[in-house]
Amino acid sequence: MEEIKxxxxxxESGLLEKFDRYINSNNYRNRSEALRDLIRKELVHDQWTKTxxxxxGAIVIVYDHHSHDVVGRLLEIQxxxxxxxxxxxxxxxxxxxxxxxxxxxxxxDRIDELASKLKSIKGVKHATLSRSTLGKNx
Amino acid sequence: MEEIKxxxxxxESGLLEKFDRYINSNNYRNRSEALRDLIRKELVHDQWTKTxxxxxGAIVIVYDHHSHDVVGRLLEIQxxxxxxxxxxxxxxxxxxxxxxxxxxxxxxDRIDELASKLKSIKGVKHATLSRSTLGKNx
Amino acid sequence: MEEIKxxxxxxESGLLEKFDRYINSNNYRNRSEALRDLIRKELVHDQWTKTxxxxxGAIVIVYDHHSHDVVGRLLEIQxxxxxxxxxxxxxxxxxxxxxxxxxxxxxxDRIDELASKLKSIKGVKHATLSRSTLGKNx
Amino acid sequence: MEEIKxxxxxxESGLLEKFDRYINSNNYRNRSEALRDLIRKELVHDQWTKTxxxxxGAIVIVYDHHSHDVVGRLLEIQxxxxxxxxxxxxxxxxxxxxxxxxxxxxxxDRIDELASKLKSIKGVKHATLSRSTLGKNx
Numbered sequence: 001m002e003e004i005k006x007x008x009x010x011x012e013s014g015l016l017e018k019f020d021r022y023i024n025s026n027n028y029r030n031r032s033e034a035l036r037d038l039i040r041k042e043l044v045h046d047q048w049t050k051t052x053x054x055x056x057g058a059i060v061i062v063y064d065h066h067s068h069d070v071v072g073r074l075l076e077i078q079x080x081x082x083x084x085x086x087x088x089x090x091x092x093x094x095x096x097x098x099x100x101x102x103x104x105x106x107x108x109d110r111i112d113e114l115a116s117k118l119k120s121i122k123g124v125k126h127a128t129l130s131r132s133t134l135g136k137n138x
Numbered sequence: 139m140e141e142i143k144x145x146x147x148x149x150e151s152g153l154l155e156k157f158d159r160y161i162n163s164n165n166y167r168n169r170s171e172a173l174r175d176l177i178r179k180e181l182v183h184d185q186w187t188k189t190x191x192x193x194x195g196a197i198v199i200v201y202d203h204h205s206h207d208v209v210g211r212l213l214e215i216q217x218x219x220x221x222x223x224x225x226x227x228x229x230x231x232x233x234x235x236x237x238x239x240x241x242x243x244x245x246x247d248r249i250d251e252l253a254s255k256l257k258s259i260k261g262v263k264h265a266t267l268s269r270s271t272l273g274k275n276x
Numbered sequence: 277m278e279e280i281k282x283x284x285x286x287x288e289s290g291l292l293e294k295f296d297r298y299i300n301s302n303n304y305r306n307r308s309e310a311l312r313d314l315i316r317k318e319l320v321h322d323q324w325t326k327t328x329x330x331x332x333g334a335i336v337i338v339y340d341h342h343s344h345d346v347v348g349r350l351l352e353i354q355x356x357x358x359x360x361x362x363x364x365x366x367x368x369x370x371x372x373x374x375x376x377x378x379x380x381x382x383x384x385d386r387i388d389e390l391a392s393k394l395k396s397i398k399g400v401k402h403a404t405l406s407r408s409t410l411g412k413n414x
Numbered sequence: 415m416e417e418i419k420x421x422x423x424x425x426e427s428g429l430l431e432k433f434d435r436y437i438n439s440n441n442y443r444n445r446s447e448a449l450r451d452l453i454r455k456e457l458v459h460d461q462w463t464k465t466x467x468x469x470x471g472a473i474v475i476v477y478d479h480h481s482h483d484v485v486g487r488l489l490e491i492q493x494x495x496x497x498x499x500x501x502x503x504x505x506x507x508x509x510x511x512x513x514x515x516x517x518x519x520x521x522x523d524r525i526d527e528l529a530s531k532l533k534s535i536k537g538v539k540h541a542t543l544s545r546s547t548l549g550k551n552x
Binding site: 002003004005006007008009010011012013014015016017018019022031032035036038039040042043046137138 | 412
């Protein structure tokens with residue numbers, strides 16, 4: 001079990017009042033919980049600005065599986081980058097459209113490169129990259 | 139097979155030159171392919187500003203599964219929102235940390251609400267929402 | 277002088293260590309100062325999701341002043357929206373390009389509408405909107 | 415007068431229909447104008463990922479001018495970075511709060527550093543950085 005530290009925070013009463021309203025409407029149980037979340041969000045955001053860092057993330061793509069050879073190209077690129085891919089998951093959105101989620105773990109520049117390659121495949125209509133974390137010490 | 143339309147675009151030569159370099163370094167095969175991607179990205183971004191629209195997306199959370207009752211709370215909330223959840227996938231990052239991806243489909247305000255609830259659970263360290271699309275007509 | 281409140285925060289030692297490094301490399305003098313900034317950033321971000329709120333901001337545009345009637349159109353639109361414009365500032369980037377900053381104050385939907393109108397003027401090459409705050413009680 | 419080039423674009427009819435609606439509701443006069451804007455937005459966004467590039471931008475800060483020595487610190491930091499600052503503009507939001515816009519031009523890493531320093535001053539409540547462009551060849 002990790003050690004918990006405690007320290008005091010000073011804050012203007014008007015700002016604290018607004019923050020307490022925010023805490024309430026965002027389902028937090030107390031100020032510490034909300035502050036820890038803000039700190040973690042900032043640290044993860046900060047980490048993604050440093051290309052050499054190890055992170056986790058998810059690439060979400062939507063594609064038309066009827067489009068010429070899109071499935072073959074997707075497999076080929078994923079195999080070339082297999083060392084940073086943990087798993088993938090496939091959803092049939094409708095007769096034509098697929099949503100695929102590729103979970104990745106590795107250095108930021110390699111993840112960015114994979115996301116860029118997947119996005120540019122003919123037939124891939126949309127791609128996003130969720131910038132997440134390995135969760136160590138945060 | 140969907141009908142393909144063709145139209146002419148006028149563009150300053152300096153801007154076109156820069157765009158051609160961008161196309162090249164981002165693995166696109168031709169200008170049409172790159173332009174279609176820019177159009178789709180803008181349309182999906184635009185759609186996510188309208189709370190009543192139907193979209194698809196993925197909520198990525200990282201949590202410490204040892205944290206008090208986090209697994210129970212996650213299941214409870216997901217069951218309450220089962221009508222917008224398509225599937226979920228679980229990755230063991232290390233002994234303590236889990237990464238979970240929840241694929242969602244539905245109205246934007248309901249998806250936002252689910253993401254906010256998951257984020258505020260004690261034990262959930264980080265949450266992101268990938269704003270994607272159902273892929274219809276784009 | 278506004279009243280200062282003080283309260284205790286509990287945080288895991290590993291997370292606190294990482295936060296202290298962040299504080300240090302981002303020039304903050306102490307934890308309270310950094311936490312107040314994170315809280316304010318989140319509150320302002322939250323406020324900009326509610327279209328009826330009163331906010332302040334800055335629209336930054338870059339345009340080619342030789343382009344047909346761009347100066348006339350810019351003036352016309354700004355006069356139509358004069359109730360939300362506080363001031364504007366003009367920079368000569370080079371012989372052809374101007375950077376103009378329009379400071380705005382008012383309801384979010386009206387500011388978004390103005391930014392969209394300015395962006396679509398022929399000759400305006402780029403437009404961004406800085407989402408800031410009136411500073412009241414934060 | 416810069417040379418205008420013309421080329422053909424192929425696009426699925428469903429996507430084109432959606433794009434035409436977007437063009438219409440965003441005040442563009444024709445497809446070329448809207449496509450040029452999308453291309454420029456993407457190129458500027460791309461440029462800001464490369465720290466050595468020359469760009470233009472605006473740092474918007476909101477601060478309480480009563481706060482201990484905030485005005486002195488702001489001046490000091492701005493003088494240290496005078497080579498990348500073009501001008502600044504000051505707005506009195508109310509009795510206490512000021513909004514200041516600092517227009518910058520230079521390398522991205524130096525601009526980021528200045529924005530970070532200004533943000534961390536005690537009394538500065540909020541800071542944003544508008545990522546714009548020098549407008550050359552775009």
